[in-house]
Amino acid sequence: MMRDHKSDFRKSCIKRLEFQSRFLKFYKDKKTVKKIKSFINIYKPKNILLYIPMGMEVDVLPLINDLRKTKTNVFVPFMVEDSFKLVRYRLPLHKKKFGIKEPNNSFCKSSKIDLAIVPVVGVDKECKRIGFGKGMYDRFFDRLNYKPIIIFTQLTLCKSDKKLSNQYDIQADYIITS
Ligand SMILES: Nc1nc2c(c(=O)[nH]1)N(C=O)[C@@H](CNc1ccc(C(=O)N[C@@H](CCC(=O)O)C(=O)O)cc1)CN2
Numbered sequence: 001m002m003r004d005h006k007s008d009f010r011k012s013c014i015k016r017l018e019f020q021s022r023f024l025k026f027y028k029d030k031k032t033v034k035k036i037k038s039f040i041n042i043y044k045p046k047n048i049l050l051y052i053p054m055g056m057e058v059d060v061l062p063l064i065n066d067l068r069k070t071k072t073n074v075f076v077p078f079m080v081e082d083s084f085k086l087v088r089y090r091l092p093l094h095k096k097k098f099g100i101k102e103p104n105n106s107f108c109k110s111s112k113i114d115l116a117i118v119p120v121v122g123v124d125k126e127c128k129r130i131g132f133g134k135g136m137y138d139r140f141f142d143r144l145n146y147k148p149i150i151i152f153t154q155l156t157l158c159k160s161d162k163k164l165s166n167q168y169d170i171q172a173d174y175i176i177t178s
């Protein structure tokens with residue numbers, strides 16, 4: 001029952017995001033990235049988790065490029081089995097599963113993340129994350145033995161007034177949308 005509500009909500013959010021990403025995207029991307037930057041200026045993370053954006057997600061690539069000129073180290077997900085590990089953002093990027101781009105694999109021991117910027121498909125009543133339904137971010141944070149500051153980001157907030165989450169779903173410290 002809960003699953004059906006969750007997947008229906010996920011589908012409606014994706015539809016809405018895909019529609020919206022055709023308009024106002026450039027403007028919303030810039031506005032949202034500006035807000036994320038102000039959090040970065042406050043928290044001054046040494047290591048930050050970002051992501052290589054898909055079409056309907058906030059385009060954080062300009063932010064990644066700006067951060068590369070600073071002392072902040074940028075990490076992005078590198079999918080491994082049912083979750084992902086962290087790799088340093090670096091070129092070239094390669095298209096992988098689900099059309100997601102990733103840098104080459106890295107065998108360095110991963111650093112401790114201070115701040116995690118996480119794209120969402122939607123959030124439920126309790127502001128817990130609804131993603132693409134593979135549980136990858138849930139497992140990633142569950143397997144960390146510390147909790148970084150988590151910021152959800154989305155072009156337009158897609159929030160349900162129902163509780164759709166389960167015990168695994170991650171919750172953010174902040175949600176940034178525009
Ligand atoms: N940018 C980004 N990177 C990420 C994630 C994410 O949500 N966003 N992930 C978060 O876990 C992981 C990848 N997990 C994913 C799992 C499923 C689908 C998926 O079902 N994609 C749809 C296409 C979506 C679309 O319409 O563009 C599909 O393949 O049908 C995507 C990512 C790691 N990297």
Ligand SMILES: Nc1ncnc2c1ncn2[C@@H]1O[C@H](COP(=O)(O)OP(=O)(O)OP(=O)(O)O)[C@@H](O)[C@H]1O
Nearest residue numbers: 129130131132133134135136137138139142168169
């Ligand atoms: N830490 C975990 N350990 C085991 N199973 C998990 C864990 N986290 C999530 N799962 C399982 O993964 C599946 C997908 O989870 P869910 O529907 O919450 O995905 P999601 O949060 O929307 O997607 P994602 O995190 O991939 O973007 C569920 O069956 C869930 O039980």
